[in-house]
Amino acid sequence: xxxxxxxxxxxxxxxxxxxxxxxxxxxxxxxxxxxxxxxxxxxxxxxxxxxxxxxxxxxxxxxxxxxxxxxxxxxxxxxxxxxxxxxxxxxxxxxxxxxxxxxxxxxxxxxxxxxxxxxxxxxxxxxxxxxxxxxxxxxxxxxxxxxxxxxxxxxxxxxxxxxxxxxxxxxxxxxxxxxxxxxxxxxxxxxxxxxxxxxxxxxxxxxxxxxxxxxxxxxxxxxxxxxxxxxxxxxxxxxxxxxxxxxxxxxxxxxxxxxxxxxxxxxxxxxxxxxxxxxxxxxxxxxxxxxxxxxxxxxxxxxxxxxxxxxxxxxxxxxxxxxxxxxxxxxxxxxxxxxxxxxxxxxxxxxxxxxxxxxxxxxxxxxxxxxxx
Amino acid sequence: xxxxxxxxxxxxxxxxxxxxxxxxxxxxxxxxxxxxxxxxxxxxxxxxxxxxxxxxxxxxxxxxxxxxxxxxxxxxxxxxxxxxxxxxxxxxxxxxxxxxxxxxxxxxxxxxxxxxxxxxxxxxxxxxxxxxxxxxxxxxxxxxxxxxxxxxxxxxxxxxxxxxxxxxxxxxxxxxxxxxxxxxxxxxxxxxxxxxxxxxxxxxxxxxxxxxxxxxxxxxxxxxxxxxxxxxxxxxxxxxxxxxxxxxxxxxxxxxxxxxxxxxxxxxxxxxxxxxxxxxxxxxxxxxxxxxxxxxxxxxxxxxxxxxxxxxxxxxxxxxxxxxxxxxxxxxxxxxxxxxxxxxxxxxxxxxxxxxxxxxxxxxxxxx
Numbered sequence: 001x002x003x004x005x006x007x008x009x010x011x012x013x014x015x016x017x018x019x020x021x022x023x024x025x026x027x028x029x030x031x032x033x034x035x036x037x038x039x040x041x042x043x044x045x046x047x048x049x050x051x052x053x054x055x056x057x058x059x060x061x062x063x064x065x066x067x068x069x070x071x072x073x074x075x076x077x078x079x080x081x082x083x084x085x086x087x088x089x090x091x092x093x094x095x096x097x098x099x100x101x102x103x104x105x106x107x108x109x110x111x112x113x114x115x116x117x118x119x120x121x122x123x124x125x126x127x128x129x130x131x132x133x134x135x136x137x138x139x140x141x142x143x144x145x146x147x148x149x150x151x152x153x154x155x156x157x158x159x160x161x162x163x164x165x166x167x168x169x170x171x172x173x174x175x176x177x178x179x180x181x182x183x184x185x186x187x188x189x190x191x192x193x194x195x196x197x198x199x200x201x202x203x204x205x206x207x208x209x210x211x212x213x214x215x216x217x218x219x220x221x222x223x224x225x226x227x228x229x230x231x232x233x234x235x236x237x238x239x240x241x242x243x244x245x246x247x248x249x250x251x252x253x254x255x256x257x258x259x260x261x262x263x264x265x266x267x268x269x270x271x272x273x274x275x276x277x278x279x280x281x282x283x284x285x286x287x288x289x290x291x292x293x294x295x296x297x298x299x300x301x302x303x304x305x306x307x308x309x310x311x312x313x314x315x316x317x318x319x320x321x322x323x324x325x326x327x328x329x330x331x332x333x334x335x336x337x338x339x340x341x342x343x344x345x346x347x348x349x350x351x352x353x354x355x356x357x358x359x360x361x362x363x364x365x366x367x368x369x370x371x372x373x
Numbered sequence: 374x375x376x377x378x379x380x381x382x383x384x385x386x387x388x389x390x391x392x393x394x395x396x397x398x399x400x401x402x403x404x405x406x407x408x409x410x411x412x413x414x415x416x417x418x419x420x421x422x423x424x425x426x427x428x429x430x431x432x433x434x435x436x437x438x439x440x441x442x443x444x445x446x447x448x449x450x451x452x453x454x455x456x457x458x459x460x461x462x463x464x465x466x467x468x469x470x471x472x473x474x475x476x477x478x479x480x481x482x483x484x485x486x487x488x489x490x491x492x493x494x495x496x497x498x499x500x501x502x503x504x505x506x507x508x509x510x511x512x513x514x515x516x517x518x519x520x521x522x523x524x525x526x527x528x529x530x531x532x533x534x535x536x537x538x539x540x541x542x543x544x545x546x547x548x549x550x551x552x553x554x555x556x557x558x559x560x561x562x563x564x565x566x567x568x569x570x571x572x573x574x575x576x577x578x579x580x581x582x583x584x585x586x587x588x589x590x591x592x593x594x595x596x597x598x599x600x601x602x603x604x605x606x607x608x609x610x611x612x613x614x615x616x617x618x619x620x621x622x623x624x625x626x627x628x629x630x631x632x633x634x635x636x637x638x639x640x641x642x643x644x645x646x647x648x649x650x651x652x653x654x655x656x657x658x659x660x661x662x663x664x665x666x667x668x669x670x671x672x673x674x675x676x677x678x679x680x681x682x683x684x685x686x687x688x689x690x691x692x693x694x695x696x697x698x699x700x701x702x703x704x705x706x707x708x709x710x711x712x713x714x715x716x717x718x719x720x721x722x723x724x725x726x727x728x729x730x731x732x733x734x735x736x737x738x739x740x741x
Binding site (some may be wrong): 078123143154155 | 395
């Protein structure tokens with residue numbers, strides 16, 4: 001068996017296209033992701049591709065103590081990066097140029113209206129490309145009236161000063177969304193790692209088809225090696241290949257872009273190993289099956305990116321039940337739990353191992369039939 | 374004879390129920406992801422976990438007033454809530470006069486700019502609860518203070534104005550995602566040709582055609598037709614199944630269909646050129662993947678181009694995916710675009726298609 005594993009590995013590692021697949025593809029994906037999303041990969045930002053601070057242009061047409069207090073409170077909120085503009089025209093110019101996300105116009109007479117108890121209206125404007133930010137900014141701006149309203153609600157002539165608390169915690173990972181709060185590069189390292197491992201399924205499928213289509217397959221089957229050993233050797237060589245690819249992805253992401261994959265490399269390695277074994281066993285099975293079912297290959301080629309897409313691998317999407325149907329979700333979720341420090345849930349991984357065992361035995365039976373034919 | 378390749382492959386496609394099923398089902402499955410992208414971009418939702426009914430009424434009343442959707446989450450389920458969560462423990466009797474007894478926290482979930490803005494509002498709502506608790510001494514007093522707060526008019530109002538098309542962001546990101554989906558579906562079709570090449574079917578078909586160019590023209594026309602049908606199916610599903618207001622004028626709609634058709638012609642042609650480089654399915658898949666994913670990532674199909682570094686944005690300008698995603702931005706913008714912004718991507722796609730066809734027609738027949 002060792003001889004077959006070594007022979008397979010040698011043939012893979014000396015094949016230029018396979019070697020490209022092993023090293024260049026994972027590196028390409030990580031380097032593109034790392035550079036493309038570099039602006040969102042600071043230590044404080046997270047998997048969302050949006051930055052976390054809204055750039056707010058302010059045109060203060062009143063310049064009263066009240067309006068200045070409003071602008072100061074917005075700047076102090078931590079949600080806005082405030083930029084002052086002298087006129088509506090310059091403010092709109094900044095909006096059109098993309099210098100600010102939202103423009104707030106404080107109307108003339110704001111201070112006196114506030115003092116009179118006549119609610120002034122602050123106008124918020126945004127381009128159509130920032131419509132969601134505009135809605136959220138309007139919600140956040142509602143806070144400016146809270147202090148006065150709360151002080152009035154005390155019913156006292158001299159109410160105590162109103163202070164904002166600090167109840168906000170950033171991105172608490174939960175068992176349902178263990179990816180919440182992980183950095184962008186970590187998020188994409190995990191999803192790309194699973195994608196690359198999943199591509200191992202397709203690679204093994206093709207490798208097996210090519211091995212058993214030619215005279216090499218005949219020689220294997222004519223050799224005294226048992227079918228179980230023969231099948232195990234394919235799985236071991238495929239798993240080793242996947243492990244090398246996984247190592248390239250993780251190594252590049254950690255070394256070049258500071259991805260954080262948690263504190264237990266052993267747990268990460270165990271999850272990667274289970275994924276690699278499952279995908280390679282499935283690849284072996286489908287490769288044997290695909291010899292008489294040519295439609296399997298394009299289907300698998302399509303399903304790999306589709307499952308990654310639905311599993312939130314390319315864009316962080318919660319596709320609900322569809323996500324649960326993807327095999328990516330099982331391993332992404334396990335890795336995100338580890339990254340976020342949530343206790344590992346081994347049951348889905350053990351199920352995957354059991355499934356691998358069953359498919360492995362089925363493959364052995366199929367190889368024996370191939371031999372008989 | 375003139376359309377023999379087109380008809381042959383069309384018949385093969387129709388005769389294979391499985392291929393036909395994939396061609397119909399996959400776009401419908403994937404369009405759900407596109408619609409989710411649309412919904413995620415428009416909804417402001419907060420999970421509320423406040424067991425005390427007085428406090429719950431107050432928090433939810435504030436969110437209703439702000440037009441924020443909210444879901445109720447039980448204390449036991451807080452750890453499984455996703456997104457922005459506000460949790461408040463304590464009763465008016467416990468916290469009146471003792472604001473420190475108010476156990477509250479706001480979780481931002483996966484941090485985004487909108488999440489931060491929502492969390493700012495929730496922080497203020499909880500701060501108001503704590504403030505009023507500190508200024509009262511009894512549960513009844515706190516409840517009255519909360520009622521007075523509710524009854525008091527907001528001292529400052531806000532109004533909003535959108536310059537352009539209010540639906541632009543969501544429609545643009547949804548259609549950019551369709552570019553990615555179309556690329557996936559098209560490139561997967563390409564792998565079918567490898568099998569034909571291995572079985573020498575292609576060579577036999579080539580013998581019967583007038584020229585390599587004729588062969589490719591018919592082949593690409595068929596798969597572009599399938600891709601346009603899939604595109605229209607996805608748009609129809611968005612419009613009539615998921616009720617997404619696409620809101621394009623017939624002229625702009627036709628322009629979009631033309632752009633996606635040209636984009637598919639380009640994608641198929643690139644795929645056929647890749648297929649000509651190899652006879653092995655494993656290498657074919659590798660080449661297709663190596664082109665598809667970077668083209669989608671760099672071309673603005675998965676995230677806005679503007680968040681990438683300048684040098685990457687410049688590299689992206691040569692990608693056909695970028696031309697289509699930029700056209701999406703132009704078409705869904707509420708502003709009247711310069712004609713050149715509409716013509717340029719179509720022109721580029723057309724020129725590239727001609728270049729690719731020229732390259733395909735010069736391929737030696739054994740590599741077709």
